Amino acid sequence: MSQKVRWGIIGLGKIAHNFAFDLRISETAVLQGVASRSIEKATKFAKKFKAQKAYGSYEALVKDPDIDVIYIATPHVLHFENTMLCLQYKKAVLCEKPLGINLTQVQTMIQEAKSQNVFLMEAIWTRFMPSYQKVLELLNDGAIGDVISIRADFGFQTTFDPEGRLYNKKLGGGSLLDIGIYPIFLSLLVLGMPSDINAMARMTNTNVDSFIAMLFEYKNDAKAVLESTFEVDTPTEAYIFGTKGKIKLHRRFHHANTITLYKNGEETVFQLPHSGIGYIHEIEAVNENIRNGDTENSKLPLAFSEQLITIIDQVKAKIGLWYE
Numbered sequence: 001m002s003q004k005v006r007w008g009i010i011g012l013g014k015i016a017h018n019f020a021f022d023l024r025i026s027e028t029a030v031l032q033g034v035a036s037r038s039i040e041k042a043t044k045f046a047k048k049f050k051a052q053k054a055y056g057s058y059e060a061l062v063k064d065p066d067i068d069v070i071y072i073a074t075p076h077v078l079h080f081e082n083t084m085l086c087l088q089y090k091k092a093v094l095c096e097k098p099l100g101i102n103l104t105q106v107q108t109m110i111q112e113a114k115s116q117n118v119f120l121m122e123a124i125w126t127r128f129m130p131s132y133q134k135v136l137e138l139l140n141d142g143a144i145g146d147v148i149s150i151r152a153d154f155g156f157q158t159t160f161d162p163e164g165r166l167y168n169k170k171l172g173g174g175s176l177l178d179i180g181i182y183p184i185f186l187s188l189l190v191l192g193m194p195s196d197i198n199a200m201a202r203m204t205n206t207n208v209d210s211f212i213a214m215l216f217e218y219k220n221d222a223k224a225v226l227e228s229t230f231e232v233d234t235p236t237e238a239y240i241f242g243t244k245g246k247i248k249l250h251r252r253f254h255h256a257n258t259i260t261l262y263k264n265g266e267e268t269v270f271q272l273p274h275s276g277i278g279y280i281h282e283i284e285a286v287n288e289n290i291r292n293g294d295t296e297n298s299k300l301p302l303a304f305s306e307q308l309i310t311i312i313d314q315v316k317a318k319i320g321l322w323y324e
């Protein structure tokens with residue numbers, strides 16, 4: 001493909017604005033079209049971010065032959081139906097996290113992408129941050145020896161709104177799916193699949209979790225202590241402890257610009273700032289995939305997303321969290 005990758009965006013809320021902002025930095029992509037349930041909203045968004053076309057329905061955008069890849073930025077519960085629609089029209093998809101709200105949904109989406117031979121990826125921007133490439137390099141080089149534990153938290157204070165996306169069960173509310181996914185992502189990236197999962201939560205009167213503490217155990221006896229909450233601001237840092245040292249991912253660890261290696265009584269600080277708001281790194285990764293005709297991304301393969309939701313489903317079962 002010699003021309004620029006032509007993006008479409010579905011669901012023009014908060015994250016779509018950030019994504020579109022970073023898309024403008026890309027020299028290998030253009031924002032071709034945007035779709036909202038409201039044509040007025042789509043028109044305003046298209047004007048702001050210089051998109052070629054504005055659509056008042058998601059279906060209309062999916063049918064646009066001039067779009068190569070669609071970014072899905074709707075509430076969690078809609079990821080499944082929005083992604084399936086795109087895949088059925090053979091459109092490549094970058095879908096916000098979580099890819100689906102349970103394993104069955106994720107497996108169905110993966111099967112559809114495979115049978116249509118179309119690109120699909122979960123939009124975990126964290127995986128593409130420069131700081132994460134450095135962390136993996138340090139771990140691979142044995143800088144901290146064998147990893148024996150991970151500690152990671154993600155918390156911010158929000159006002160309880162039973163109708164809002166964060167607390168409304170019908171929209172997939174709860175801290176686990178929204179931000180708890182990041183500490184779990186880190187544990188999966190570094191330690192793989194846990195052999196045992198424990199979790200405790202505080203539930204809201206809308207029956208979603210506003211606080212969750214998780215303890216994962218691994219076959220090699222490593223442990224991960226993970227937390228997410230909408231109740232209070234927490235440090236939102238992560239530590240990877242090894243037999244010979246530790247690595248700290250500074251606040252907010254899921255898009256850390258700074259990491260520190262502690263070893264032999266010394267501290268080495270790495271400044272690895274992300275570009276733009278931070279979404280440009282996943283955007284460029286997907287641009288390359290689309291240009292190469294790939295059906296998945298090697299840094300964030302679909303099997304990884306399947307494992308991630310498998311863990312999340314087990315955590316949900318532990319705390320009695322379910323979605324229709």
Ligand SMILES: NC(=O)c1ccc[n+]([C@@H]2O[C@H](COP(=O)([O-])OP(=O)(O)OC[C@H]3O[C@@H](n4cnc5c(N)ncnc54)[C@H](OP(=O)(O)O)[C@@H]3O)[C@@H](O)[C@H]2O)c1
Binds near residue numbers: 015074075123
């Ligand atoms: N990667 C990240 O850093 C990050 C950060 C925040 C959120 N996210 C993810 O992005 C997704 C969207 O989050 P957000 O904070 O952008 O949400 P948001 O501001 O509420 O926007 C979601 C958009 O989805 C569309 N939508 C369709 N049906 C809807 C319904 N029944 N109720 C509400 N909105 C509906 C709306 O767009 P239209 O009105 O235009 O159709 C709405 O603006 C979530 O899955 C979340 O996990 C990711």
